[in-house]
Amino acid sequence: MRASGIALVLAALALVVLDACTVSGTADGPSPTAGASGDVPYVVSGLRYVALGDSYTIGTSVAMNERFPNQLVAALGTGEPTLTLVANLATNGSTSRDVIDVELPALDTYDPEFVTLCIGVNDVVQRVPLATYQANVISILDALLKRLPPERIVVVAIPEYTVTPHGANYGDPLIAREGIQGENAAMEVLAAARQIRFVDIYGISLEAESDPGFVADDGLHPSGAQYARWVERMLPVVEAAIGR
Numbered sequence: 001m002r003a004s005g006i007a008l009v010l011a012a013l014a015l016v017v018l019d020a021c022t023v024s025g026t027a028d029g030p031s032p033t034a035g036a037s038g039d040v041p042y043v044v045s046g047l048r049y050v051a052l053g054d055s056y057t058i059g060t061s062v063a064m065n066e067r068f069p070n071q072l073v074a075a076l077g078t079g080e081p082t083l084t085l086v087a088n089l090a091t092n093g094s095t096s097r098d099v100i101d102v103e104l105p106a107l108d109t110y111d112p113e114f115v116t117l118c119i120g121v122n123d124v125v126q127r128v129p130l131a132t133y134q135a136n137v138i139s140i141l142d143a144l145l146k147r148l149p150p151e152r153i154v155v156v157a158i159p160e161y162t163v164t165p166h167g168a169n170y171g172d173p174l175i176a177r178e179g180i181q182g183e184n185a186a187m188e189v190l191a192a193a194r195q196i197r198f199v200d201i202y203g204i205s206l207e208a209e210s211d212p213g214f215v216a217d218d219g220l221h222p223s224g225a226q227y228a229r230w231v232e233r234m235l236p237v238v239e240a241a242i243g244r
Contacts, residue, residue: 046082047152047242049073050089050110052103053118056159057090059227061216066224068156069116071231072238081242086110095122096136104143114242115144118156120187124179125170134186141194150195151241156234157184157198159205159222166219197237201230 051057051069059067065074073083087110089103096119107115117140123133144153158180162173170176184202191198204226208214214226222230 046080046084047113048086048111049083049114049116050087050107050112051085051116052099052107053090053116053156054094054098054122055090055092055221056121056156057116057118058088058092059221060092061218061221062224062227066227068227068230068234071224071227072116072234075231075235076238079244081244083114083238083242086112090118093122094119095126095128096120096133096140097128098122099140100136100143104140107147112148114152114154115148116154116156117144118158120158120183121161121180124158124176124183127171127179130179130182130186133183134190137187137190141190141196145194145196151197151243153196154234154238154241155187155191155196155198156230157187157200157202159226160202160208161205161220163206163209164215164220170220197241199230199234199237201233204229204233 049069057067057069059070064070067088069085069088073085076082087106089106091098091102094103099117099119119137119140120133123136141153141155160177160180161167161170162176162180167173167176180202184200188198188200205214205222207229208222208226214223214229215221216223
């Protein structure tokens with residue numbers, strides 16, 4: 001086979017590998033959902049969006065297109081500027097410490113131009129002291145600000161899992177609720193001090209107590225319908241953040 005023919009075959013194989021990586025994201029691990037391989041992602045249109053967090057960002061128990069980062073990109077549509085989700089680095093079970101140790105080191109691979117962060121519920125479950133959570137959040141936000149201007153970072157509140165059918169399996173609901181509210185208040189203050197936008201979806205998550213459709217099939221995590229409501233709340237904030 002001539003050299004030109006070999007080059008064409010190799011190019012075709014590369015496209016096949018890239019397509020496989022695009023659909024290989026799982027609900028409990030890093031998910032390069034916009035075509036990124038394990039290496040530097042290909043050139044994309046719009047702002048390069050990377051999502052950081054835990055099961056609420058990776059969308060445990062919902063389809064990929066129902067995760068809030070994916071719904072956010074879809075809701076923004078094709079207006080300029082738009083977002084392209086190049087990676088969802090969230091992992092089921094992540095704490096604020098895990099964002100520092102695992103997710104932030106992976107961030108630069110994707111050269112982000114916009115980031116969302118939703119983190120803290122597993123700190124509550126693991127009874128991490130609020131002071132420790134606050135210190136970790138300071139480290140996370142300051143690390144993000146070394147990479148991005150504050151208007152390109154959006155923080156999302158922690159939802160209330162204690163109202164779900166299986167919420168009581170993860171600690172005393174009263175203690176957990178106090179912990180979630182305390183962390184949300186801390187995150188809002190720390191974000192505001194850095195001119196980072198904070199989106200409060202806590203009240204929306206409380207509706208899961210009376211609306212079974214707001215809970216995923218696992219009886220614990222938000223459903224795609226609940227995430228859609230999050231996105232409705234997030235949309236004007238994100239549009240302002242990206243300069244729509």
